[in-house]
Amino acid sequence: MVISFEEVSYRYRDRGMSPVLGLDGLNLELEEGRMIAVLGAPGSGKSTLLQHMNGLIRADDGLIRILDFRLASGDGKKIPAGLRQRVGLVFQNPEQQLFEETVEKDLLFGPLNFGRSPAEAAEAVRRAASFVGLDEELLGQSPFKLSSGQMRKAAVAAVLAADPDILALDEPTASLDPASREDLMQRLHGLTRMQGKTVLVVTHRLEEIVAFADEFVVIKDGKVLFQGTAGELVHRQEVLEQGGLMAPSSVRMAGMLAAQLGLEPAEMLPDAAALAEWYAELLGS
Amino acid sequence: MKRKIILGRYMEGDSWVHRLDPRAKTAAMPLFMVAVFLVDGYMGVLALLLFTAVVIRTTRIPYRYYIRAMKPLLFLLLFILVFHILYDAGGGKLLDVGAFKVYAGGLEKGIVSASRMGLFIMLAAVLTFTTQPEQLAQGLGSLLRPLTCIGVPTDRLVLMLGIALRFIPTIFEEAERLWKAQQSRGLDLSSRPLREKARLIIALLVPVTTGAFRRAIGLADSMEARGYRLGARRSRFRAFVWKRADTLFVAAFLLPVAAAALL
Numbered sequence: 312m313v314i315s316f317e318e319v320s321y322r323y324r325d326r327g328m329s330p331v332l333g334l335d336g337l338n339l340e341l342e343e344g345r346m347i348a349v350l351g352a353p354g355s356g357k358s359t360l361l362q363h364m365n366g367l368i369r370a371d372d373g374l375i376r377i378l379d380f381r382l383a384s385g386d387g388k389k390i391p392a393g394l395r396q397r398v399g400l401v402f403q404n405p406e407q408q409l410f411e412e413t414v415e416k417d418l419l420f421g422p423l424n425f426g427r428s429p430a431e432a433a434e435a436v437r438r439a440a441s442f443v444g445l446d447e448e449l450l451g452q453s454p455f456k457l458s459s460g461q462m463r464k465a466a467v468a469a470v471l472a473a474d475p476d477i478l479a480l481d482e483p484t485a486s487l488d489p490a491s492r493e494d495l496m497q498r499l500h501g502l503t504r505m506q507g508k509t510v511l512v513v514t515h516r517l518e519e520i521v522a523f524a525d526e527f528v529v530i531k532d533g534k535v536l537f538q539g540t541a542g543e544l545v546h547r548q549e550v551l552e553q554g555g556l557m558a559p560s561s562v563r564m565a566g567m568l569a570a571q572l573g574l575e576p577a578e579m580l581p582d583a584a585a586l587a588e589w590y591a592e593l594l595g596s
Numbered sequence: 597m598k599r600k601i602i603l604g605r606y607m608e609g610d611s612w613v614h615r616l617d618p619r620a621k622t623a624a625m626p627l628f629m630v631a632v633f634l635v636d637g638y639m640g641v642l643a644l645l646l647f648t649a650v651v652i653r654t655t656r657i658p659y660r661y662y663i664r665a666m667k668p669l670l671f672l673l674l675f676i677l678v679f680h681i682l683y684d685a686g687g688g689k690l691l692d693v694g695a696f697k698v699y700a701g702g703l704e705k706g707i708v709s710a711s712r713m714g715l716f717i718m719l720a721a722v723l724t725f726t727t728q729p730e731q732l733a734q735g736l737g738s739l740l741r742p743l744t745c746i747g748v749p750t751d752r753l754v755l756m757l758g759i760a761l762r763f764i765p766t767i768f769e770e771a772e773r774l775w776k777a778q779q780s781r782g783l784d785l786s787s788r789p790l791r792e793k794a795r796l797i798i799a800l801l802v803p804v805t806t807g808a809f810r811r812a813i814g815l816a817d818s819m820e821a822r823g824y825r826l827g828a829r830r831s832r833f834r835a836f837v838w839k840r841a842d843t844l845f846v847a848a849f850l851l852p853v854a855a856a857a858l859l
Contacts, residue, residue, distance in 0.1 A: 367776050395782050400777075
């Protein structure tokens with residue numbers, strides 16, 4: 312069990328006078344090496360959840376155990392050494408944070424902060440850049456000269472360069488075109504299979520992650536509404552509705568076809584290929 | 597970070613002061629300023645303090661928020677106090693410790709000067725806590741309209757003020773998000789020397805500035821696309837109606853002026 316939240320609560324206190332609930336007695340346990348989708352409507356607490364994981368936010372109540380760190384509510388502001396290197400957090404629109412003169416310098420920022428030698432850091436940067444599919448020749452350019460897709464890759468590489476054990480991304484595919492979205496999801500999935508990292512992706516688009524994630528967590532009003540596999544989630548209409556989610560199009564299409572034909576689809580059909588297979592089978596029989 | 601800057605923030609509420617015409621509240625400020633400048637001794641300060649406390653009470657916002665509004669300027673207040681204590685003579689000698697001589701006169705001047713600043717901040721807080729920023733700007737614009745006769749571009753100024761007030765929280769949030777992102781990458785300012793700290797803070801906030809400029813251009817385009825032209829006649833969504841309560845409010849501020857002048 313690599314991440315554990317026990318009765319974690321948090322209230323935002325800087326909105327005028329009345330506090331806004333962020334997390335409400337949230338309980339969650341996640342295993343290592345998996346790709347986990349964190350879904351929910353805006354304001355449900357997904358981003359708040361992520362920020363608790365690397366100590367940006369300290370919970371008001373409850374206990375968080377992450378890797379071998381222990382974050383309790385009363386512990387004060389000090390974050391344990393090494394937490395931020397081992398739990399990498401990529402914010403929404405991360406390209407807005409690029410600030411150095413060259414892409415390479417920006418990517419080096421993380422590993423150097425965490426104490427890597429310049430040589431180690433440079434090597435880590437090269438590896439991270441190639442992993443996200445960022446051309447090496449772009450490393451020497453100013454980040455502002457990159458296309459938006461390239462900037463996004465650079466920003467993700469910037470966090471990967473520190474070689475975290477857990478990588479949490481907040482809406483990493485926002486404003487990307489469909490091809491880039493799928494490409495990014497594939498690479499993130501690769502991180503779990505090829506490098507054994509644990510990857511959490513916060514998104515409200517179930518469609519793009521349904522084929523990649525091992526586990527799905529739906530958050531609503533600061534609590535976990537659902538935790539399970541894609542197969543379990545996709546047929547739970549109430550969960551989808553309450554979480555403000557839409558079933559993947561293949562599932563909806565299968566549902567409509569089945570209703571027309573008077574049948575039930577056998578199992579969850581995550582993508583067009585599975586749907587075509589099922590339909591072909593149907594026609595064959 | 598955001599929690600600390602409390603002075604400019606609007607606090608939701610439905611008190612009598614919240615419902616006043618923003619022009620009345622804006623007009624009360626210069627009157628209070630006059631009172632603050634006229635104040636010249638412990639009695640005057642006390643009277644003004646009492647008046648301010650009563651006004652604060654009617655806003656139905658807890659006192660502690662007003663105290664917190666002064667926090668960023670606490671250093672300045674203390675500086676003023678200490679400055680007068682150390683360098684002003686007059687009145688009986690209170691303390692004599694080596695090179696330091698503290699006089700009653702100096703102490704009084706220090707307390708009065710620091711109180712002036714504190715009172716001013718608290719009334720500014722009353723204004724900003726109870727009035728939405730856009731209404732403040734609009735109220736100010738209405739009051740300044742006569743100045744267009746002498747060539748002051750009040751339209752432009754009010755627009756600038758309104759937009760700035762509207763975007764301060766947004767840009768602040770963006771800066772905060774940026775800061776969190778950099779902290780997540782291991783930014784640790786505590787271990788760095790001062791000059792590097794400054795350089796790093798500036799470099800990290802470059803994206804906020806470019807973002808702000810991008811926003812400004814986008815906003816201008818969006819306003820123009822919807823037919824906005826600077827200086828052209830336009831109707832208002834929220835028209836201000838001056839009521840008796842507003843006259844009462846402004847008139848009430850003659851009290852501190854009188855008190856300050858007499859005490």
